[in-house]
Amino acid sequence: MEDKLLVLRCKRGSRDALGRIYEKHKKDLLILAIALLNDTSTAEDVVHDVFVTFVKTVEKFRLTGSLKGYLLTCVANRARNTNKARHLQSVGLDPAEAGGSDSDEPARLIICNEQLQQLGHAMSQLPYEQREAILLHLQGTKTFRAIAKSLRISVNTVKSRYRYGLDKLGSIFSEERRNETGR
Amino acid sequence: MKPEDRIRKLISESSVRTSGEADKRILGDALEHLERSQQERSPDPPPNVFRAIFNRPTAKLAAAAVIIIAVLIVIHQFTGPVYVETPAFARMIEAMKKIPCAHAVLQMRRGDHEERAQFWYSFTSKVEASKEENGKLTFYDYSRQVAYAYDPGAEQVTIFSLGERKFALGAGSPWELMEKTVEQLSENEGVQVTRKSDEYNGRNVEIHKVRVPRKVGIEEWLFVADSDTHLIMTLKLRGYDPDGNVMVNGEIIFDYPDDGPADIYELGVPRSAVVIDDRTKPEAEEIFNTYKAYRQNAPSRYIVVQAHYNNIERIGAVVIDAVTRVYTDGRLQRSESYQPVDWLEYLDNWPKYSAQMGNTFDSQIKWWTQSEYSGCRLIMLYDNEYHYTVTRDLKTKRWSSKPPQHDPERNYRAFGLGGWGWPLSNLSLGVPGEPPITVLDNEYSKQNKLICLQRLWQGKVHKDSATLPCKRLWYLNPQRDYICQRFEEHYLRNAPWQKDKSWLEGVDPDRVFVEKTWIRQVTEFGQTDAGQWYAKRIGGNNAVIFLDTDPEFPEGIFDPENLPK
Numbered sequence: 251m252e253d254k255l256l257v258l259r260c261k262r263g264s265r266d267a268l269g270r271i272y273e274k275h276k277k278d279l280l281i282l283a284i285a286l287l288n289d290t291s292t293a294e295d296v297v298h299d300v301f302v303t304f305v306k307t308v309e310k311f312r313l314t315g316s317l318k319g320y321l322l323t324c325v326a327n328r329a330r331n332t333n334k335a336r337h338l339q340s341v342g343l344d345p346a347e348a349g350g351s352d353s354d355e356p357a358r359l360i361i362c363n364e365q366l367q368q369l370g371h372a373m374s375q376l377p378y379e380q381r382e383a384i385l386l387h388l389q390g391t392k393t394f395r396a397i398a399k400s401l402r403i404s405v406n407t408v409k410s411r412y413r414y415g416l417d418k419l420g421s422i423f424s425e426e427r428r429n430e431t432g433r
Numbered sequence: 434m435k436p437e438d439r440i441r442k443l444i445s446e447s448s449v450r451t452s453g454e455a456d457k458r459i460l461g462d463a464l465e466h467l468e469r470s471q472q473e474r475s476p477d478p479p480p481n482v483f484r485a486i487f488n489r490p491t492a493k494l495a496a497a498a499v500i501i502i503a504v505l506i507v508i509h510q511f512t513g514p515v516y517v518e519t520p521a522f523a524r525m526i527e528a529m530k531k532i533p534c535a536h537a538v539l540q541m542r543r544g545d546h547e548e549r550a551q552f553w554y555s556f557t558s559k560v561e562a563s564k565e566e567n568g569k570l571t572f573y574d575y576s577r578q579v580a581y582a583y584d585p586g587a588e589q590v591t592i593f594s595l596g597e598r599k600f601a602l603g604a605g606s607p608w609e610l611m612e613k614t615v616e617q618l619s620e621n622e623g624v625q626v627t628r629k630s631d632e633y634n635g636r637n638v639e640i641h642k643v644r645v646p647r648k649v650g651i652e653e654w655l656f657v658a659d660s661d662t663h664l665i666m667t668l669k670l671r672g673y674d675p676d677g678n679v680m681v682n683g684e685i686i687f688d689y690p691d692d693g694p695a696d697i698y699e700l701g702v703p704r705s706a707v708v709i710d711d712r713t714k715p716e717a718e719e720i721f722n723t724y725k726a727y728r729q730n731a732p733s734r735y736i737v738v739q740a741h742y743n744n745i746e747r748i749g750a751v752v753i754d755a756v757t758r759v760y761t762d763g764r765l766q767r768s769e770s771y772q773p774v775d776w777l778e779y780l781d782n783w784p785k786y787s788a789q790m791g792n793t794f795d796s797q798i799k800w801w802t803q804s805e806y807s808g809c810r811l812i813m814l815y816d817n818e819y820h821y822t823v824t825r826d827l828k829t830k831r832w833s834s835k836p837p838q839h840d841p842e843r844n845y846r847a848f849g850l851g852g853w854g855w856p857l858s859n860l861s862l863g864v865p866g867e868p869p870i871t872v873l874d875n876e877y878s879k880q881n882k883l884i885c886l887q888r889l890w891q892g893k894v895h896k897d898s899a900t901l902p903c904k905r906l907w908y909l910n911p912q913r914d915y916i917c918q919r920f921e922e923h924y925l926r927n928a929p930w931q932k933d934k935s936w937l938e939g940v941d942p943d944r945v946f947v948e949k950t951w952i953r954q955v956t957e958f959g960q961t962d963a964g965q966w967y968a969k970r971i972g973g974n975n976a977v978i979f980l981d982t983d984p985e986f987p988e989g990i991f992d993p994e995n996l997p998k
Contacts, residue, residue, distance in 0.1 A: 265464050272460050280449045294455060301463040308467075361946065366447035369440070388437070389444045419436040425777065 253317035260308050272301060275318055278389070279325050281366060285385050286329040286378075288370040290362065296332055300324045322390040323400055326382060333378050375422055380415030383408050450946070451898065532664070533557045534692050541670075541683035555693035562694050564701070572697035581697040583706065590697060590706045593869065594713040633657050638666060664689060711869045720872060720884055724915040731914075731965050734762050736984040738798055742975040745780055752783050753790070756801040760984070765991040770811040771801040774827045779806065794979045814993055821993050832997040873906065883908040883918060889930045892937070899937060899945045902928035913966040919954040 256274075259267035279300065283293035300321060304311070313320070362370070373381045382401075386392045394412070398405040434442070451459075534555040541548045553562040559575035568585030578595045628641045637660040644653050655669035665687050672681035694700050713721070736758065743754040756771045773779035779786060790800040801807050808830070814821040819837040826833075871887050878885040885908050892902040901924040908919040926937075926948055937945065957970035961982045970977050989995045 260467070263467060265467060268464060268467055269460065272456075272463070276451065276456075276459070277449055280451070281444070281447045284449065285444075285447075294459060298459040298462065301459060302466055305463045305466045361450040363446075363448040363450075365443050366449060369443040369447055372440070372443070384440060385444075388441055416436045416440075419440065423436055423439060 254313055257308065257311065257313050257317065260305070261311075268301075268305065271317070275321055278318060279321055281369075282322055282325050282385060282389055283329055284362060284366060285369050285373050285389070286326065286381055287333065288374040292332060293329075296325055296328045300328055303328075319390060319392065322386070323392075326386055326390070327400070330378070330382065372419060372422060376415050376418055380411045380418070383411040384415045384419075387412055450944070456895075456898070532689055534690050536688050536690055536693070538686045539683065540685075541681065553693035558692060560693045562697075562700060570697055570700045570702060572694070572700060574696075579712065583697060583700075583702045588703070588706050590702060590708045591711050592708065593711045593867075594718065630660070633666065636666070637661065713869050714871065717870045717872045717886065720886065720909070720915075721870060724909055727914040727916075727965075731967075732961065732963070732982045734982070734984065736760050736981045736986075738794070738979040740797065740977045740979070742977065744975075745783075748780055748783055750783055750787075752780065752787075753797070753801075756798070756807075758798070758802070760986055760990050762986065762991065764815070764817050766813075766815045767990055768811075768813045769802075769809050771807050772810050772827065773807050774805075798979075812996060814991065814996060816991055816993050819993065821996060823996050823998075825997070834996070834998070837993070877919075878908060881908070881918075882912070883910055884915075885909075889928075891933075892928065892931050894936060894940055899940050900924075901926055901946050901948060902931045904928065904930070910966075913958055916955065916958070916966050916968065919952070922949075922951045924949050 253271075253274075256267045256271050260271065276297065279297045280293055283296045284290055287293050287296070303324065304321070373385070376384070383397060386397045386400075387394065392400075394405050394408045398408045401408065534553065534557065537552045539548075539550050539552065549566040551564045553560065555561075561571075561573040561575075563571045568583075570581075570583040572581040573595065574580065575595065580593050580595050582591045582593070583589070584591070628639060631638055631640050633640070638657050639660055641656040641658070642653065644651055651673045653671045653673070655671075656665065657667045657669075658664065659666050667687065668685040670681065670683040670685075671679055674680050698704060739757045739759075740753050741755045741757070742751050744751045754772070754776075758769045758771070760767045773786075786800075786806060789804070790797045802809070808825065808827045810825045810827050812821075812823045821834070821837050823832050823834040825831065868888050868890055873885040873887040875885055877883070885906055887907075888905050890903040890905075893900045904921075904923045904925070906919075906921040907917050908921075909915045910918040924946065926945070954972045955968040955970070956972045957968075959967050959969035959978070959980060961967065961980065963982070967980055968978055
């Protein structure tokens with residue numbers, strides 16, 4: 251109900267409502283974008299574009315399900331387009347850029363915790379379509395049918411992508427365990 | 434644990450913290466669109482284009498030289514073959530040369546946001562002053578090498594050193610300043626210039642319209658000069674996105690008083706305002722000037738290769754995990770980063786690859802740049818005006834590029850040795866709002882016979898986050914050309930230098946940035962053929978540096994057109 255009210259207020263031009271929607275959902279949206287793209291800068295652009303587009307269409311927007319689910323789908327769609335356009339995958343921090351900042355002012359950035367970095371790293375080793383299926387299902391809590399509908403593909407294809415992705419993650423995690431134990 | 438459960442766990446434990454700046458970037462355009470859509474109900478221009486075009490000094494009121502630069506860009510257009518030899522142009526040059534002082538009122542409208550400010554440039558008393566609509570004032574007195582800034586919120590005047598800042602970009606007259614800028618703006622393809630005589634505010638004027646294509650969109654400058662005095666009366670600026678939507682609409686109105694304000698109080702600062710003297714102390718200034726003199730003597734044309742090492746415990750070896758090669762020719766720079774194509778496979782077969790690389794610099798750089806097992810995944814290029822970034826997916830070998838960032842002043846740090854102690858680029862004096870540099874006599878500096886410079890930042894609460902107080906220490910080695918031998922950066926929650934001890938009251942702890950400390954230290958020095966010292970090995974980043982100060986650059990290496998697509 252709160253989201254419906256916020257959307258309604260947004261339609262009437264409330265800055266506070268838009269700010270509240272952003273505050274409420276930014277974490278989930280950024281996590282999804284970072285996990286899909288493994289690049290905080292591009293993820294920030296994606297979330298930025300989603301919010302701008304949301305505002306541009308809010309007048310005609312009708313909330314039929316959850317606002318979070320809708321925004322997550324928007325992020326996934328935008329991230330997919332970005333990925334297609336830029337072919338960004340598995341771009342980590344440049345070693346030359348890592349470490350302390352040399353800017354004139356102390357750094358102010360998006361900070362990911364260790365788990366999100368691990369998530370982004372693990373996902374970056376999968377083909378994009380598999381990442382998308384896994385994250386929309388596990389983070390977006392969308393059914394395979396809903397994912398298939400939004401991607402305009404068959405349910406079986408979504409399930410296959412999901413299953414193959416998890417299989418590959420299983421082997422990646424096993425590899426890591428072997429490496430950690432030296433066996 | 435099943436992979437499915439592990440991913441679920443990672444998702445549930447994932448957290449992301451955004452700074453106020455990031456929130457502003459993400460949400461700012463959305464809020465702007467929201468307001469505009471309520472008022473205009475009209476299609477809006479793409480927000481990213483907005484940022485791409487107008488993230489420039491000419492669109493920032495805070496940039497002290499905005500007026501002059503704006504004029505110069507227009508004037509520059511008249512130095513082309515169409516106008517340079519016309520009588521009208523010659524008269525304008527003569528008139529501008531005689532100006533003792535210029536006063537300008539600027540109005541800039543971006544979307545629904547409007548900014549206004551006034552600027553004074555006095556060429557006789559060497560004073561620059563500005564007055565913003567929010568009450569902020571600045572007064573730069575170049576004859577006395579001191580500057581004042583007034584913060585109306587705190588009712589506080591801060592005095593600071595001018596340092597390297599030069600009046601009107603080092604020019605002695607408006608025309609000289611124009612010439613300097615003309616030199617910098619040497620090429621502008623596709624510029625269209627038209628001219629007509631007209632009336633403006635009851636005066637006979639000549640109106641020149643200049644259309645300047647930019648990387649994204651078009652800028653249009655309307656330049657109105659008095660037909661009798663030949664002085665600029667007004668300058669109108671419009672910026673369009675690629676679809677023809679107006680992104681920025683600005684106007685600068687000029688008049689020419691005999692002189693500018695005598696001091697900051699004449700601009701309107703109340704005499705009761707608290708005065709804080711943040712000027713750099715003479716001893717620090719002297720050290721800084723010595724440091725800077727050594728930096729200026731360092732070669733500006735070189736190739737540097739940095740090999741980054743990583744201790745991988747599971748294979749019991751220290752491996753090279755990445756290599757960065759940087760070409761530098763004055764302000765031109767290109768950085769290429771190389772990484773293994775398959776990191777796990779690389780580690781598993783490290784002995785084989787290590788043998789392939791060999792032990793010499795030449796054999797190693799050859800392996801990294803030419804082997805099928807490694808690849809260039811990131812190129813950054815600065816061509817003196819734009820900053821380009823292209824990245825590659827090493828598995829698919831496909832390149833992608835980010836929109837070029839316009840940065841004529843080069844406000845970001847230099848690549849390569851710029852940030853590694855030779856010459857160090859992140860130490861400067863006289864930046865408004867920057868805390869002063871002090872000389873610190875601590876145990877480490879005494880024991881190691883180093884000079885320690887310190888700069889302390891106050892913690893700040895932003896709309897949705899808080900930046901911790903920051904301390905930076907530069908340990909300069911007077912025996913090694915004042916090179917920065919050790920650099921420390923500390924972010925502390927309860928910093929003793931934080932003036933307001935209750936600054937975090939009421940701030941959500943989740944929105945406070947984490948404490949961190951970062952230290953890097955030169956552990957081995959090198960020396961160029963000309964005798965200058967440089968960092969050869971750096972701890973903290975585990976980097977080894979190879980420097981060539983007599984390089985042969987591949988043809989077109991700094992040309993953005995040659996970047997992979």
